[in-house]
Amino acid sequence: MILDDLVAATTARIQREKKLISLATLQQQVAEVHPVNKPSFIASLDDHFGIIAEVKKASPSKGLIAKDFPFLGIAREYTKAGVDAISVLTEPDYFKGDLEFMHEIAQVTSKAVLRKDFVIDPYMIYQAKIHGASLVLLIVAILSDQQLHDYYQLATELGLEVLVECHDESEIKRALAVQPKLIGVNNRDLRDFTVDIHHSEQLREKIPTHIKVLAESGITQAAQLKELKQHGLNGVLIGETFMRAPDRQAIIQQYKEAVL
Numbered sequence: 001m002i003l004d005d006l007v008a009a010t011t012a013r014i015q016r017e018k019k020l021i022s023l024a025t026l027q028q029q030v031a032e033v034h035p036v037n038k039p040s041f042i043a044s045l046d047d048h049f050g051i052i053a054e055v056k057k058a059s060p061s062k063g064l065i066a067k068d069f070p071f072l073g074i075a076r077e078y079t080k081a082g083v084d085a086i087s088v089l090t091e092p093d094y095f096k097g098d099l100e101f102m103h104e105i106a107q108v109t110s111k112a113v114l115r116k117d118f119v120i121d122p123y124m125i126y127q128a129k130i131h132g133a134s135l136v137l138l139i140v141a142i143l144s145d146q147q148l149h150d151y152y153q154l155a156t157e158l159g160l161e162v163l164v165e166c167h168d169e170s171e172i173k174r175a176l177a178v179q180p181k182l183i184g185v186n187n188r189d190l191r192d193f194t195v196d197i198h199h200s201e202q203l204r205e206k207i208p209t210h211i212k213v214l215a216e217s218g219i220t221q222a223a224q225l226k227e228l229k230q231h232g233l234n235g236v237l238i239g240e241t242f243m244r245a246p247d248r249q250a251i252i253q254q255y256k257e258a259v260l
């Protein structure tokens, strides 16, 4: 399965990175990071349906999405369009992401920034903080209960918000054990890459209403946002559709109007 490959590649990458910069060094750097004055993404969901726009060059399911990849320009367009957060892929091997993209984007946007990666080691949470993230993704499918608990705690201690990603009911049960404020339901099945946006609508019912829930992946039309909102979803995470749009500000405006 692709997730196993991603975990293996990430494990090898983090081993290499640790040799260049030790965990102890990162822990020291984290203490010197200026406090982020970015708005809380989770709090923004109290008064409106949220949109996270993703900066994504490629993916294992779609291959190359953006041949031309002016990542800072894209982040500026998302910011001007008034999204609530910007997600930046930092996974290099399968998504052609880079921690440096996120670092630079965090400096040019006033919006919350999500580190989108396959977090399997606390090292990556320190990196996220040092490189300007205000949110991190934790994917339940690749973590033990203990890791999920420990990483959630560490992120919170560092002042990061956490998006806990689930794909089925058993993962939701495991996620609920950490009392998360925000869960993302991935509509894409990473075993076969099929996408079903009703998936997040169905799983929303299994999550207490005080927890905010995002629908992730496979969203291609503004009307889908309206439907998701009617089913109790609190927001969406959209990558490919926005990346490919000829006019990113116009499409985001249209998506926002659908859920006014």
Ligand SMILES: O=P(O)(O)OC[C@@H](O)[C@@H](O)c1c[nH]c2ccccc12
Pocket (backbone or CB within 6 Å): 054, 056, 116, 117, 118, 165, 186, 216, 217, 218, 219, 237, 238, 239, 240, 241
């Ligand atoms: O480009 P899409 O189909 O709009 O999907 C965005 C986002 O949900 C997807 O990139 C994603 C969801 N969960 C992930 C975990 C890791 C990497 C990527 C992802």
